Amino acid sequence: MITYDKAQRLQQLITNYSAAAVAESWKGCADPGDATALEADLTSAKNELDAFVKSITANRDTIHLPQDIRQARAMLAVASMYLQDNEPKKPRTEKALPPDPEGQNDARAEWAASALRHFQCTTNADFEDALSDLLADFMHWCDRNDQVFDTELRRARGHYEEETRPDPEPGVIIPT
Numbered sequence: 001m002i003t004y005d006k007a008q009r010l011q012q013l014i015t016n017y018s019a020a021a022v023a024e025s026w027k028g029c030a031d032p033g034d035a036t037a038l039e040a041d042l043t044s045a046k047n048e049l050d051a052f053v054k055s056i057t058a059n060r061d062t063i064h065l066p067q068d069i070r071q072a073r074a075m076l077a078v079a080s081m082y083l084q085d086n087e088p089k090k091p092r093t094e095k096a097l098p099p100d101p102e103g104q105n106d107a108r109a110e111w112a113a114s115a116l117r118h119f120q121c122t123t124n125a126d127f128e129d130a131l132s133d134l135l136a137d138f139m140h141w142c143d144r145n146d147q148v149f150d151t152e153l154r155r156a157r158g159h160y161e162e163e164t165r166p167d168p169e170p171g172v173i174i175p176t
Contacts, residue, residue: 006056013049020045098164105163 020042097105119125119134142149 010052010056013045013052017042017045017049099166100163101165101167102163108163 020038100106116130116134119137120127120130123130123133125133139149141147142152
């Protein structure tokens with residue numbers, strides 16, 4: 001059975017892990033010198049949580065659902081989040097990525113991911129809807145800030161095309 005002390009410890013470890021995950025997700029916005037420490041904090045919090053979960057689940061015969069249904073629901077939600085976070089990750093894409101002549105497109109994609117994670121945390125949007133919701137919210141923002149969304153989207157496409165244009169063969173001149 002999970003004792004009150006163990007439940008408190010589990011709650012603290014989950015809180016620590018969540019805080020470290022949020023901090024790590026913002027590392028692109030922080031001082032670059034802090035990135036390694038943020039990653040180490042997240043790894044440490046995850047390892048501590050993993051070890052504790054293993055210790056309290058080593059003998060499954062001794063685990064009982066708590067009497068308080070609210071506590072059971074909370075533990076189930078936490079366990080679900082924890083297990084989901086520890087699932088093997090699927091490759092993000094099966095297709096070949098476009099050229100990256102400047103070697104910056106992984107960083108650009110992570111900057112976008114950081115903004116999307118912040119949007120999800122702020123709005124509680126799920127992963128499937130977050131990008132389209134954010135784009136729609138940018139449309140609303142443009143309406144209120146004297147910007148034309150379609151114009152900015154065309155500009156963004158131009159930036160993307162420039163950032164994914166392959167390097168020319170030596171001696172070949174590409175008109176701009």
